[in-house]
Amino acid sequence: MPESDVVAARREYAKHLRIELAGPTQDGDTPGHIEWAVKSNNHVPNAPQPINLGSATPRKRDGRFFIS
DSSP: OBHHHHHHHHHHHHHHHTOOOOHHHHSOSSOHHHHHHHHSBTTSTTOSSOBOOTTOOEEEETTEEEEO
16 A cells, blocks of 8 residues: 555544544654554564564555555
8 A cells, every 4th residue: 555545544534533633643644653563563573662463564665555
């Protein structure tokens, strides 16, 4: 999924839930939350404060996000 699609989908989902997004993390033009998950998950050796994604592995390549 391209970065721009992630941001648009996040905004549309928040609208659907009637949630107002605010600030650079919630309503930023880049998907910082997914960038962080790609860099800080349980599959990254020595990741500081890794998040456990189980067997799912997130990746970013050429401006697109993938999960396998």
